[in-house]
Structure formats: structure tokens, C-alpha cells
Amino acid sequence: KNEVEQSPQNLTAQEGEFITINCSYSVGISALHWLQQHPGGGIVSLFMLSSGKKKHGRLIATINIQEKHSSLHITASHPRDSAVYICAGTGNQFYFGTGTSLTVIP
Amino acid sequence: DTAVSQTPKYLVTQMGNDKSIKCEQNLGHDTMYWYKQDSKKFLKIMFSYNNKELIINETVPNRFSPKSPDKAHLNLHINSLELGDSAVYFCASSRGGWTGELFFGEGSRLTVL
Numbered sequence: 085k086n087e088v089e090q091s092p093q094n095l096t097a098q099e100g101e102f103i104t105i106n107c108s109y110s111v112g113i114s115a116l117h118w119l120q121q122h123p124g125g126g127i128v129s130l131f132m133l134s135s136g137k138k139k140h141g142r143l144i145a146t147i148n149i150q151e152k153h154s155s156l157h158i159t160a161s162h163p164r165d166s167a168v169y170i171c172a173g174t175g176n177q178f179y180f181g182t183g184t185s186l187t188v189i190p
Numbered sequence: 191d192t193a194v195s196q197t198p199k200y201l202v203t204q205m206g207n208d209k210s211i212k213c214e215q216n217l218g219h220d221t222m223y224w225y226k227q228d229s230k231k232f233l234k235i236m237f238s239y240n241n242k243e244l245i246i247n248e249t250v251p252n253r254f255s256p257k258s259p260d261k262a263h264l265n266l267h268i269n270s271l272e273l274g275d276s277a278v279y280f281c282a283s284s285r286g287g288w289t290g291e292l293f294f295g296e297g298s299r300l301t302v303l
Binding site for chain 2: 174
């Protein structure tokens with residue numbers, strides 16, 4: 085079992101929908117990263133958070149340390165949001181989730 | 191200017207060869223990393239290098255070795271390449287260690303024939 089689990093693995097949404105991707109972890113971490121990878125492309129860091137909530141444009145990331153859970157929300161989704169979203173926890177190791185593949189249909 | 195740059199972007203080679211991938215960052219970061227992304231898109235950290243401290247993922251074969259001539263560079267050397275080494279290798283950097291925001295290179299796709 086992976087130390088970091090993401091759900092769902094695949095997600096298809098209509099343009100404009102509100103999207104939530106979940107990340108649960110079973111190890112102690114000091115920070116959690118949300119990464120975005122477009123098809124055939126490089127990896128971009130969206131958020132790095134250790135507590136609370138961060139917002140950047142249409143993206144919101146939250147983390148609950150007690151419940152060992154983080155969520156990435158996308159408001160008013162757009163086809164350009166189609167990508168793989170990866171959460172990763174850092175503690176005494178790097179723990180990567182298996183990614184969520186998001187497709188937003190116009 | 192590209193913040194984290196890797197060369198080459200594509201590398202095709204035969205089994206048994208030795209190859210290197212170079213990485214440079216111009217962000218003034220103190221920590222650099224190498225990650226491997228397999229065919230299922232799963233990421234795994236291979237190495238991190240911070241102020242001359244090298245942290246190695248114990249699952250990485252010793253055919254892989256990082257070389258850091260200075261804080262801005264972390265190169266990856268691979269000896270005796272195997273078919274299973276085929277993957278995309280990403281370099282990244284951050285400020286302040288593992289809890290800093292990560293900046294990734296574009297990736298280097300290695301194909302071993």
C-alpha cells in the first residue's frame with residue numbers, strides 16, 4: 085500500500101464544473117506538495133503547504149494535519165486544466181501519490 | 191532564462207553503455223534533486239543534494255551516481271545501462287530543503303535498447 089493515496093485516479097468533468105482531488109497519507113510529513121503535469125510536459129509545482137489553506141487563482145489547496153488529508157479544488161474548470169495532478173509529502177522521505185488524471189471537456 | 195534546465199532532453203542508447211544527464215539551476219537554490227518517472231507516470235525520488243549533504247534513496251542501484259560540481263549543478267551519471275532504466279528523469283531544485291517549493295526541469299527521456 086502506498087504511503088500516499090490519491091482519489092480519484094481518473095476524473096472527467098464538463099467545463100465549468102467544480103473539481104476536487106483528494107490525497108490521504110499514512111506517514112508523518114512536514115509539508116505537502118501539489119504538482120501538475122500536462123500530457124507530454126514537465127512538472128509544475130502548484131502549492132506547497134504545511135497547514136491550513138492556500139489559494140491561487142481558481143485553485144485552492146487545503147490540508148488537515150490531524151486527519152492526514154489534503155484536497156485540491158479547481159473552480160470553474162477549463163479544458164486547459166486537463167493534466168495529471170500529483171500530491172507528494174515530504175518528511176524523512178519523499179512520498180508520492182500515484183496521480184489523478186483530469187480531463188475537462190468543453 | 192530557464193530556471194532549471196536539463197540536457198539532453200532525449201537520450202537513446204544501448205544496454206551496457208554509460209551516460210550522463212546534466213542539470214543546472216539559476217535560482218540560487220540550495221537543494222537539488224533527481225527524480226525518476228516510470229512508464230506508469232509514477233514519480234520516485236532518487237537523490238537530493240543540499241549543502242554538500244547527499245541523501246540517497248536506498249532503492250536506487252549504485253549504478254546511478256550524482257555529481258555536484260557546485261551548488262547550481264547536479265548531474266546524473268548512469269553506468270552499465272539496463273532496459274529497466276528507460277524512464278523520464280526530472281531534475282528539480284528548492285530553497286530551504288525538502289519543505290521548499292519545487293522547481294522542475296523539463297525532463298530527460300532515456301530509452302535503453
